[in-house]
Amino acid sequence: MPESGALKRKIDYLRRNHFLYWLMAPALVLTILFKYVPMYGVIIAFKDFSYSKGILGSEWAGFEHFEKFLNAPNFELIFMNTLKLSVYGLLLGFPVPILLALMLNQLRKAAVKKNIQLMLYAPNFISVVVIVGMIFIFLSPTGPINKIVTLMAGQPIAFMSDPEYFRSIYILSGIWQGAGWASIIYVAALAGVDPELHNAATIDGANLLQRIRHIDLPAIRPVMAIVFILAAGGIMAIGFEKAYLMQTAMNLPASEILPTYVYKVGLQSGNYSYSAAIGLFNSVINVILLILVNFIVKKLNEGEGLY
Structure with a gap:
């Protein structure tokens, strides 16, 4: 009887809120069609793919292509380039949006704050092609730099x-382009902090840095943890376009x-x-890093992680 009662409550809940599931249905269908259905193409990695035979008809190769890549002369170079570019970009780029959000949160004049936010967010909407074109112009032998x-x-x-300058240029230009936009989530989290906490801390004699350390940072710590886990989980997923456009025969x-x-x-x-x-x-x-970083963050962050 208890099980039937629980089932009846679930059916009643679904009947009352069915419109919510209908709203979710298009996104769910699109996700399945464009994210999960194409996954069957992964088996190409284990076959000697041929146009004439198709994916299923091509001969099975097992782990031959993986072994070929791992034993390739340029494997270490390519892997370390990817890892260094990702790790340095994460370590240098992760704190910048947090600092920007903390500074924006201290602005009290709404008009000034909006204008500064507009300037910080604007680079995110510039095309990668345009960004790379600007980099080549500014850093050319006859450029202003x-x-x-x-x-x-x-x-x-x-x-x-x-090649010595490639990583610095790539990472710094990426921070300039994306840090302002990435700070939005932290600005939104800081907006939920009760102003009375700051007022009480000020009365107790806390200075600005102490209020940031003991009020603002704890408020955005869960958001920081999730963003860091997602960033670390995609540490090998560097954007192709910018790196390819910045490539020259000399900096390969x-x-x-x-x-x-x-x-x-x-x-x-x-x-x-x-x-x-x-691929x-x-x-x-990336999946291994995501699981590992999430496990570490949960241990260090009192059980708060991505899942």
Whole structure:
């Protein structure tokens, strides 16, 4: 009887709120169609794919393509380039949106705050192609940056040709473009902090830094944990477009990463099985990192994690 009563309550709940499920249905259908259905194509990584035979008809290759990639002469270079670009970008870029949100939260004049937010958010809406074009113009041998360098050092620096500068340019330009937009979630979290807490802390003699440390940061700590887990889980998923557009023949030792390599061996060379194996290898690494980082954050954050 208790089980039938619980089942009846569930049916009644579904009947009363069925319109909510109808609202969710389009998103669910689209997710299944475009995220889960194409997953069957993963088996290309385990086959010698042939156009004439199709995916299911192609000969089985097992882990041959994975072994080929792991034993490739350039595997270590490509893997380390991807890892360094991701880790440095995460370590340098993760705190910036938090700092921006904390500074914006201290502004009391609404008009000034809106204007500053507009300037911070604007770079996010600039196309990656335009961003890279700006980088090449500003850092060209005759560009404004090199004019200053020439005045100080006597000769220009080949920023876009020297592998030594590629990671710094890629990461710093990415922070400039995305930090303002990424701060929105922290600004929203800080908006929920009760002003009375700050007033009480001020009366007790707390200065600005103490109020930020003991009131603002604890308020956004759960959000910080989730954002960090998601960022760390996608640590190998670097955007292809920007890295490929910034590549030159001279900076390949630092700019060749997994996404650009997959593009070259897959679409340009037509080796679809090999490129699929590399992409699957990259995805597996991301999943492992996501689970590992979520486990660590939950241990350090009193059980608060992504799941």
